Amino acid sequence: MVCIAQYLAAIFVLSGLGWREVITDTSLFMLVLAGALAIAGGYIINGFYDQEKDLINKPLKTMIDLLVSQHTRLTLYFLLNFLSVIVASYVSFRAVLFFSLYIFGIWLYSHRIKKIVIWGNLTSAGLAIIPFFAVFVYYRNFDHSIFCHAMLIYLLILIKDFVKDLQNIKGDLVHNYPTIPVVYGELYSKRLITLAVLLSYLPSYLLLAYFNIGKLYYFLFFMLVYLVVFLALLWKATTQRRYALLYNMMKFILVAGVLATANY
Numbered sequence: 712m713v714c715i716a717q718y719l720a721a722i723f724v725l726s727g728l729g730w731r732e733v734i735t736d737t738s739l740f741m742l743v744l745a746g747a748l749a750i751a752g753g754y755i756i757n758g759f760y761d762q763e764k765d766l767i768n769k770p771l772k773t774m775i776d777l778l779v780s781q782h783t784r785l786t787l788y789f790l791l792n793f794l795s796v797i798v799a800s801y802v803s804f805r806a807v808l809f810f811s812l813y814i815f816g817i818w819l820y821s822h823r824i825k826k827i828v829i830w831g832n833l834t835s836a837g838l839a840i841i842p843f844f845a846v847f848v849y850y851r852n853f854d855h856s857i858f859c860h861a862m863l864i865y866l867l868i869l870i871k872d873f874v875k876d877l878q879n880i881k882g883d884l885v886h887n888y889p890t891i892p893v894v895y896g897e898l899y900s901k902r903l904i905t906l907a908v909l910l911s912y913l914p915s916y917l918l919l920a921y922f923n924i925g926k927l928y929y930f931l932f933f934m935l936v937y938l939v940v941f942l943a944l945l946w947k948a949t950t951q952r953r954y955a956l957l958y959n960m961m962k963f964i965l966v967a968g969v970l971a972t973a974n975y
Contacts, residue, residue, distance in 0.1 A: 713750060716969040717743050717846050723972055724857065725850040738802050742849060745799040745810050746842035752791035753817035753838070755784055760821045767882035806845070813841055828894050832876070836869040856922040863914040864968070866907055871961035873904045874945075878954040901945055908938050930971035937964055 721739060722730045733739065758765065758776060765773040776784075792814045799806040817838055825831035840861060847857060876883070876890040877900055883890045892900045915931050918924055924931070941960055948954055 712966060712969060713842055714743050714747050716972070717746070717843060719969060719972040720843060721846055721850065724860070725846060725852045727850075727852075739846065739849065741798050741801045742806065742845050743842075745795045745802075745806065746813075746845060748791045748795035748798065749810055749814050749817065750842065752788050752795065752814065753821070755788040755791070756818055757821045757825075759784060759788070760825075764879070764882035764886045764888055767885055768879040802849075809845060813838075816841075826889055828889050828891060832869060832872045832891070835872050836865050839868045840865055856918060856924070859914040859917045859922070863911055863918070864965075866911040866914070867961065867965055867968070870904055870907045870911070871958065871965065873900060873907065874954060874958045874961055876900065877948075878951055878958050880954075881951065904945060905942060908942055911938065927971055930968065934964060934968070 718733065718739075722728075722733045726733050759781070762773065762777075765776075795810050795814065796807055799810045816834075820831070820834050820838060824834045843861070843864075847861075873891065877892050877897060880890070880892045880897070882888070883893050887893070891903060912935065915935060919928060919931055937960075941957065944953070944960075945957055948957060
């Protein structure tokens with residue numbers, strides 16, 4: 712989905728070129744591939760550090776993951792990161808430096824930052840949108856609407872991350888994992904999610920009021936109503952099943968946003 716989102720953003724928002732020129736651009740392909748490899752490696756190392764609590768939160772998935780040995784997982788992690796840097800070297804030395812820092816950032820988040828309350832969530836959302844900045848810088852498109860889009864995507868990902876902590880509270884409590892619901896309680900977490908939803912209305916308003924966004928106008932209106940329904944369900948939710956539903960709701964709106972980019 713990240714790869715598709717990057718190409719859609721390049722075609723309809725960033726490049727100003729035809730879709731054939733974008734798709735056949737080898738340098739862009741290498742940037743997208745380098746990001747995909749780094750993200751894949753990030754999932755492996757993140758799962759490695761979260762293995763104990765995931766046995767409670769996601770027992771079936773984790774048991775399947777454990778069929779692959781620790782040595783194999785770590786070898787694949789280093790291989791994917793190495794390939795990411797090699798692929799980035801096709802573009803430029805700056806691309807190599809960018810993805811090297813990105814890989815280090817993912818490791819630092821998995822090893823240390825994610826265990827710091829709130830900062831872990833803020834960093835996670837930031838790491839999720841960093842690959843888009845590689846494409847953004849590649850096309851040197853500094854239109855203000857791009858920053859509004861980035862702010863909106865960041866806040867939606869942050870909301871999803873906050874909800875994920877509520878969904879995984881059982882395993883986090885058992886292992887004393889310092890997430891927002893564990894440290895401050897579910898009520899505080901719900902208030903924080905509500906604040907993030909309200910903040911997401913700011914970039915949405917700016918896009919609707921000051922920029923020509925084509926048919927994306929309809930998606931933003933749909934999203935604003937969708938988030939009201941999301942908040943209503945959030946404040947009624949008390950079980951992991953309900954939190955899982957809310958988490959999937961945020962995944963849906965993010966995917967829908969990616970597809971709606973084609974109507975920009």
